Amino acid sequence: MSYLAIKAWHLIWMVTWFAGLFYLPRLYVYHAMTEPDDRIGRERFKVMERKLFWGITTPGGVLTLAFGAWLLAAGGWAAYAKMGWLHAKLLLVALLVVYHVWCGKLLLDFKHERNRRSHVWFRWFNEAPVIVLIAVILLASLKPF
Template sequence: MLWLKALHLIFMVTWFAGLFYLPRLYVYHAMSDDAVSHERFKVMERKLYYGIMTPGMLCTFIFGFWMLKDYAWSLYSAAGWLHLKLILLALLAVYHGFCGKWLLDFKHDRNRHSHIYFRWINEIPVLLLFAIIWLAVLKPF
């Protein structure tokens, strides 16, 4: 059981590293004004999203649901904290999807957002990480 938790945490950290860094790349991409920089950012963003973030997310969910099935499923109906954690994870998956949409917007040179927009967007995973960890560790209800 502990190896499942370890793998879940390793891939969660991997996923969040990408969730923190990709919007930061979008900030710099939105600020750039030359073709060489635009092409460089497109490569970096694609590799981060498809090579690190998406596999990290998928493995986080696989090992998380495996633990849920093996351990916490019997507690599921009585664990309000777990319900809220799963809702927050769904929101995080939606955020991940928006990161993919913005990736495509930059790829096709149709980004309409400023660097300030992406600076604010970059704070969303921080808030979700704080709430998810707080729920998972403290199990307040």
């Protein structure tokens, strides 16, 4: 596969991953707002969250990382040693993986009725991937250092 094809697949899966990371915390906002006696509503959110996390977000993240590693290997590891922008991008990607895992922990909290966070907290939590996306795109496009 050509370098540009690998890059295209990396971007396709990155968009998929971010779509899940943008929408999953939004579902958590609505789930946290669900009334305690609305059993049907809470169960519906649990199904939606589970399917989004395991069916779209996680495969998107894994494939983003796989194609990203393939890009690094195809470009020659040694060439990247002096690219500070890439090191910064990889640090942000690592933080995004931590955020993804945290979303999985929150999924389990909702599944087992252990959520104690408010919908307002989830609204703020939902902003983190936006900041990371902006920073990653600026780093990858501008290559500032």
